[in-house]
Amino acid sequence: MKFHIITIFSDQLEKSLKYGVIGKALETNTIELNLIDPRKFSDNDYGSIDDKPYGGGPGMVMQCEPVLSSIEEAKEQAEKDTLTVFLTPQGEQFTQKHAQKFSKYKDIIIVSARYEGLDERIIQLTDNSMELSIGDYVLSGGEIPSAVIVDSVSRLIPGVLGDAESANKDSFSLGLLEHPHYTRPENVRGEIVPEVLLSGDHQAIEKWRIKKSLIKTFEKRPDLLDKIELSEDQKTLLNNYKKELKE
Ligand code: ADE
Numbered sequence: 001m002k003f004h005i006i007t008i009f010s011d012q013l014e015k016s017l018k019y020g021v022i023g024k025a026l027e028t029n030t031i032e033l034n035l036i037d038p039r040k041f042s043d044n045d046y047g048s049i050d051d052k053p054y055g056g057g058p059g060m061v062m063q064c065e066p067v068l069s070s071i072e073e074a075k076e077q078a079e080k081d082t083l084t085v086f087l088t089p090q091g092e093q094f095t096q097k098h099a100q101k102f103s104k105y106k107d108i109i110i111v112s113a114r115y116e117g118l119d120e121r122i123i124q125l126t127d128n129s130m131e132l133s134i135g136d137y138v139l140s141g142g143e144i145p146s147a148v149i150v151d152s153v154s155r156l157i158p159g160v161l162g163d164a165e166s167a168n169k170d171s172f173s174l175g176l177l178e179h180p181h182y183t184r185p186e187n188v189r190g191e192i193v194p195e196v197l198l199s200g201d202h203q204a205i206e207k208w209r210i211k212k213s214l215i216k217t218f219e220k221r222p223d224l225l226d227k228i229e230l231s232e233d234q235k236t237l238l239n240n241y242k243k244e245l246k247e
Pocket residue numbers: 087088089132133134135136137138139140141142145
């Protein structure tokens with residue numbers, strides 16, 4: 001999969017993606033980055049691509065032509081009708097569902113805004129586009145959100161994670177938080193590893209993990225449970241836990 005990213009800070013983005021499994025996926029070309037700097041389409045000798053907002057107010061706004069030309073360049077190198085994502089705090093909230101959907105694409109174009117934001121007409125003039133936010137807070141630019149998208153999408157692309165690290169069990173992959181993990185030693189300052197994990201009984205371990213995953217979600221993110229259909233077994237496990245709490 002190829003991520004076409006429009007950014008004036010390609011260095012920041014490249015550096016944040018060169019580690020671990022994502023770094024390896026880039027080295028082996030399992031995923032590719034096509035970084036486009038809109039400054040090359042600047043209409044002046046300084047390479048600036050921002051200007052004061054009409055109507056006044058603080059900050060600067062990213063100009064239309066350099067960003068639109070960058071998107072056009074990306075589109076020329078991408079599959080027809082490739083999605084363009086604008087990263088802005090005003091966008092729809094990015095979730096694992098978006099990551100799953102994007103991971104099936106051959107290309108995706110991501111626009112990483114800086115300054116106070118983008119001239120609104122850039123969004124209006126771009127076909128097949130959407131605005132996405134990575135959360136209800138404001139960052140100084142779209143590079144970190146872009147890295148978040150590349151990382152979360154890439155994990156779902158076959159060959160990026162080994163079998164041992166399979167993404168199927170990640171938190172949110174089934175709409176639930178992940179069960180707790182433990183490693184050696186068995187006893188840490190009196191806190192011991194749950195016995196079932198030492199039992200070698202794979203069925204019992206799986207059942208324990210499902211139960212813990214449900215309980216963790218119920219306790220920490222009950223809102224997630226409203227968004228999924230639990231199986232009968234899962235409902236029973238959770239109801240038993242709720243009864244235990246009342247006793
Ligand atoms: N740019 C600045 N803040 C952002 C956010 N929360 N999500 C996406 N892009 C952003």
